[in-house]
Amino acid sequence: MRKQANRSWILAVLVLGLGLVGPVLAQDGDILPSDVEDTSPAAAGPVNPVTGGDSGAGATAASSDDQEIAAPAGDQGTGAPASGRADAAPAADRQPRHAVKNQVSLSAATGTVKKITKTMIGEQIGQVAASFPTKYKRKGSFPYAKGTQNGNLGCANVVSAALRAAGIRIPIILGVDGVKSKLQQMGWKARRPPPFKPGDVIVWARRGKHKHIGIIARKGNALMAMNNSSSGRRPDWSSPTYRAVECVMRLE
Amino acid sequence: MNPLRASLPLLFGMALALAAPCFGAGFSLPYGAGEHQVGFVNETTAPDQELLNPLGPLSFRVVGGTCWVLDTVNGRLHHLAADGKPMATIALPARESADWQDFAVTVADGRPAAFYVLDGAEQQVLRLSATGEVQGTFGGLGEEPGKFVQVFRIEVDAAGNMYVADRGRQVVSVLSPAGKVLREIDWEWSGFCLDPSGNLCYLRWDEDAGVNHLVVETLAGKSVRSVPLAIGPHFNPDLWRVEANGETVVSFNLPEGAPNQMRIARCGADGKVIAGCPLTPPKVMNRFLDWDGATCYLGVADYGEAPKGTFAVEPFPWK
Numbered sequence A: 001m002r003k004q005a006n007r008s009w010i011l012a013v014l015v016l017g018l019g020l021v022g023p024v025l026a027q028d029g030d031i032l033p034s035d036v037e038d039t040s041p042a043a044a045g046p047v048n049p050v051t052g053g054d055s056g057a058g059a060t061a062a063s064s065d066d067q068e069i070a071a072p073a074g075d076q077g078t079g080a081p082a083s084g085r086a087d088a089a090p091a092a093d094r095q096p097r098h099a100v101k102n103q104v105s106l107s108a109a110t111g112t113v114k115k116i117t118k119t120m121i122g123e124q125i126g127q128v129a130a131s132f133p134t135k136y137k138r139k140g141s142f143p144y145a146k147g148t149q150n151g152n153l154g155c156a157n158v159v160s161a162a163l164r165a166a167g168i169r170i171p172i173i174l175g176v177d178g179v180k181s182k183l184q185q186m187g188w189k190a191r192r193p194p195p196f197k198p199g200d201v202i203v204w205a206r207r208g209k210h211k212h213i214g215i216i217a218r219k220g221n222a223l224m225a226m227n228n229s230s231s232g233r234r235p236d237w238s239s240p241t242y243r244a245v246e247c248v249m250r251l252e
Numbered sequence B: 001m002n003p004l005r006a007s008l009p010l011l012f013g014m015a016l017a018l019a020a021p022c023f024g025a026g027f028s029l030p031y032g033a034g035e036h037q038v039g040f041v042n043e044t045t046a047p048d049q050e051l052l053n054p055l056g057p058l059s060f061r062v063v064g065g066t067c068w069v070l071d072t073v074n075g076r077l078h079h080l081a082a083d084g085k086p087m088a089t090i091a092l093p094a095r096e097s098a099d100w101q102d103f104a105v106t107v108a109d110g111r112p113a114a115f116y117v118l119d120g121a122e123q124q125v126l127r128l129s130a131t132g133e134v135q136g137t138f139g140g141l142g143e144e145p146g147k148f149v150q151v152f153r154i155e156v157d158a159a160g161n162m163y164v165a166d167r168g169r170q171v172v173s174v175l176s177p178a179g180k181v182l183r184e185i186d187w188e189w190s191g192f193c194l195d196p197s198g199n200l201c202y203l204r205w206d207e208d209a210g211v212n213h214l215v216v217e218t219l220a221g222k223s224v225r226s227v228p229l230a231i232g233p234h235f236n237p238d239l240w241r242v243e244a245n246g247e248t249v250v251s252f253n254l255p256e257g258a259p260n261q262m263r264i265a266r267c268g269a270d271g272k273v274i275a276g277c278p279l280t281p282p283k284v285m286n287r288f289l290d291w292d293g294a295t296c297y298l299g300v301a302d303y304g305e306a307p308k309g310t311f312a313v314e315p316f317p318w319k
Helices: A002-027 A084-088 A118-135 A155-165 A176-185 B003-023
Strands: A104-107 A112-115 A189-191 A201-207 A210-219 A222-229 A234-238 A245-250 B027-030 B059-063 B066-071 B076-080 B086-091 B100-108 B111-119 B124-129 B134-139 B151-156 B162-166 B171-175 B181-186 B192-194 B200-206 B211-217 B223-229 B235-242 B248-253 B262-267 B273-279 B289-292 B295-300 B310-315
Touching: A118 A155, A118 A210, A118 A222, A118 A234, A155 A176, A155 A210, A155 A222, A176 A189, A176 A201, A176 A210, A176 A245, A222 B235, B027 B066, B027 B076, B059 B100, B059 B289, B059 B295, B066 B100, B066 B310, B076 B111, B100 B151, B111 B151, B124 B151, B134 B171, B151 B192, B162 B192, B171 B200, B192 B235, B200 B223, B200 B235, B211 B235, B223 B248, B223 B262, B235 B289
Parallel strands: none
Antiparallel strands: A104 A112, A189 A245, A201 A210, A201 A245, A210 A222, A222 A234, B027 B310, B059 B066, B066 B076, B076 B086, B100 B111, B111 B124, B124 B134, B151 B162, B162 B171, B171 B181, B192 B200, B200 B211, B211 B223, B235 B248, B248 B262, B262 B273, B289 B295, B295 B310
């Protein structure tokens, strides 16, 4: 009986895991016209730092880098927590039902649930960002939204698309300050680097008429910024210090 | 006025004049599109450009006391004599859009034998004769071996094998003189060089130990040595030079302080730091350091301020 209960639990977790991973994979690179936001978002109120959904007071409270994000509630109608962490967390720290994406990984072999930390989310954002220069290596292959002058002004477009591909529920935003303020609404913090960290959204200071924005990714002990190349009309790599840095936006 | 004090500036000037030959006098070129000028892009040249990144020469080499400057914007190579006077200009091949990132020059009998130039627009290596004719074109855009996504730096060994660092694919590709792929090495965006024996030198980060290792390998990939570099907390290391005695020069960013605060360090064969100092390279410049024998040269420029000032290559006597 006990063995059967364990099997049922593992099966439930597997189903839950597939449900979580599926939308993330399906979303990669998809940019729908209805998702495009041309101006800075004006919506007020706290927003979940990962999903962008309204999360209620306390969900965006500052925490240390490796503090675990409150484990999600089950998304299969069970209402059961996916780990013990949620039981212990104050109600205000719990994520809403929609806040499950990217916060649980599953080992099918052991049936165990591993909690995802904000550092791990940063690494994931960095990894997704790192895939863009090869994925969109051909000039003009990135699906730039209207209003970017065919990619000349595509930096915020590229960054918000990479964040979305990494599971951050953010609309496609075409302005640097729009991305910045949206992330701030979601509880991301503006920090002055160094240090730079993978997943940091780096904002470079105004030069000419515009600021510039990218995402930090790591390889070995090197940190490069994936950002849109206006002349190349594609995402590529730059040193984070190749122009003056205004700040980085960090999930913490 | 004390006559000794009055003569101090004169003495100082004389001392500088005497010391200059020891370090080499340096090289400079004014900004512009004319002969013996280097091109630049900034608010002056592109006042209506929406997104502006100041640009100028991205690379230089000092060879046999003379200096080669890659004039990225104007698409040419300038050659300056040891006394700083312009000697020659070689026009790079005209292309619809070119993005000249870096170059290498090989020398035979004291004269340039060939140039190898990286074009970041076409993701190609161009081998040019000493007078600038195209002798070979290698690479191209792609993710398969021998192709590139974002070419960054190039070195060429005595046999003419080409070593190309690709930021996009994160590899160093080794191509034979005919362009055949000989090897590809996983690369951590951390510079690379060839030592005097022609071995490939690169860095490998040990996450658990928090240490970068200098890795030295033969062309065939046989390990020569691996040494942990005791340069302390850092990020964005850039390996520039490994000497015959095993001494290694690496630049890096500090984890604290201003974002662009860099240091350069010389490590002994055992990996321990034996010299170091702060370093402020020009923003956007790709190859901002080079050596001619034991003399280190640093690119000095501010493309945002051009045409004020000059593009300069100055001795950097940090040791």
